[in-house]
Amino acid sequence: MSATLTRTAATRLLAERLADEVVVTNLGQASLELQQLADRPLNCYIFGSMGQCSSVGLGIALARPDVRVVCLDGDGSLLMNLGSLCTIATQAPTNYALVIWDNEVHQTTGGQPTATAARSSLAAIARGAGIEKAFEVRTEEELRGAYDRILREDGPFVVSVKIAIGRTEGRLDRDVVGYTRRFVQALAAR
Numbered sequence: 001m002s003a004t005l006t007r008t009a010a011t012r013l014l015a016e017r018l019a020d021e022v023v024v025t026n027l028g029q030a031s032l033e034l035q036q037l038a039d040r041p042l043n044c045y046i047f048g049s050m051g052q053c054s055s056v057g058l059g060i061a062l063a064r065p066d067v068r069v070v071c072l073d074g075d076g077s078l079l080m081n082l083g084s085l086c087t088i089a090t091q092a093p094t095n096y097a098l099v100i101w102d103n104e105v106h107q108t109t110g111g112q113p114t115a116t117a118a119r120s121s122l123a124a125i126a127r128g129a130g131i132e133k134a135f136e137v138r139t140e141e142e143l144r145g146a147y148d149r150i151l152r153e154d155g156p157f158v159v160s161v162k163i164a165i166g167r168t169e170g171r172l173d174r175d176v177v178g179y180t181r182r183f184v185q186a187l188a189a190r
Contacts, residue, residue, distance in 0.1 A: 005164065006164050007033055007101050007163050010101065011030075014070070017151055020190060022044060023044065023070050023072060024043075024046065024057040024060065025045055025053065026049075026053035026071075030072040030073065031045045031046070031047070047176050051078070051081035054081060057071035058087060064190075066095075070099060070151075073100050074108075075101065076106035079122075085131060089156070095155065097159065098126075098158045099150070102160050103163045105117065111165065126160075131156055131157075133156065134157070136160040136161075136162065137162070
């Protein structure tokens, strides 16, 4: 893979644009990045549930159609729950966007290649499931445009972001009860 965009840069670009959106992150690197760059009460960190980020975010979007929901998932995680794409397409929440960090490996578990390292395209799979606004981005300019769309236009969206392989150093604060309570209170107050 020749991606030069990093997850850190991609997360920072999103964080700069956030206002009152809910952001749901998968376990591991996506949660660590967001926690380090832009921890906020409307972040919903998914601890220990690989493959469930897209579904948890969908549930929030359906329960709160007045709130825009952005999910930050990994390629390996989404590949464990491809059926969620069919449910997203069927329910078609206009306030939902799934951003996939696609580095073509299971970064958190040791760097084993995912199916996207071969020929699989998560954007194409999402379109096949019935999500019309599904596309892949490879550059910072394309990513800026994608963020502008998912934060302003009706969805659902699936954006597969090709990123470079790389781990974020640091330790994820796993105060599961504290972060969950904080998120629930912030969402209820919104």
